[in-house]
Amino acid sequence: MRFPKVLALAVVASSFTIPMGNVTASADIVRVWCTSSQIHVTVGRFQGAAGTNFAPLIFTNSGTTCTLSGVPAVQPIADAVALRPVGPAAVSDSKGMMPSLHTLRKGGSVSALIGFGDTLNYTPATCKPATIGGIEVSLGNVVNRVVRLSGSVCTRVPSVHTRLITDGAKG
Numbered sequence: 001m002r003f004p005k006v007l008a009l010a011v012v013a014s015s016f017t018i019p020m021g022n023v024t025a026s027a028d029i030v031r032v033w034c035t036s037s038q039i040h041v042t043v044g045r046f047q048g049a050a051g052t053n054f055a056p057l058i059f060t061n062s063g064t065t066c067t068l069s070g071v072p073a074v075q076p077i078a079d080a081v082a083l084r085p086v087g088p089a090a091v092s093d094s095k096g097m098m099p100s101l102h103t104l105r106k107g108g109s110v111s112a113l114i115g116f117g118d119t120l121n122y123t124p125a126t127c128k129p130a131t132i133g134g135i136e137v138s139l140g141n142v143v144n145r146v147v148r149l150s151g152s153v154c155t156r157v158p159s160v161h162t163r164l165i166t167d168g169a170k171g
Contacts, residue, residue: 031067033141034104038063041145044111044169052083056111056171057147058161059139061104069090069099071164072112072139076153080131080146085134087153090114090160099164113137113171117159119152127154137166 044056057072074090076112077083093115102110119129134148153159 008009020092022142030061031101032065034059034061034066034068036140036143036145038066039068039139039142039145041142041147043114043135043149044171046116051118052115052161053118053151054113054115054171056169057137058109058111058169058171059104060144060169061106061107063106065103065105067101067103068110068139068142068165069101071099072114072137072140072144072162074114074160074162075136076132076151076160077134077136077146078093078131080148083136083146085136086130088158088162090162091158092163093161094164097164100166101132102165102167109169110165110167111171112165113163115161116151116153119154119159121127122154122157122159126157127159128156129153130155135160 026160038061040060040062042058044058046055059068071092071094076086078086119127131151132151132153134146137145
């Protein structure tokens, strides 16, 4: 009688994941999450489509092997020094989708597509466009990475969109 209870407990215990700061331990694997100090964030080449300019937001590992997952949080900012937010944060186009875990060796990259809606798609009263000098990016433990870029965003409605990260540097 005791054997099935012990076996059931072992099966239940092996499916738990225990987060411990920057490291996650489970019965099968120890995963180290990437940190800001080891991830370099850049923006790839923009291409326009249907009133939105898309580019890959590239996360490159410069340190030891680590893991990233999810949708990056992106906030347009006035400039890379003052970090004053301009307009709403980016909206995720991946709501309801299951994120994958991406393990990056040194030099490895993942990317997420970022889209900037053309402010001319909106009426000036709805959009109230403003110029930006960069974006502030966070993804998991990678927080507040600043990427310089110029452009225009709406300040009254979201005009920036992001998606789940994928393997490689193409978004």
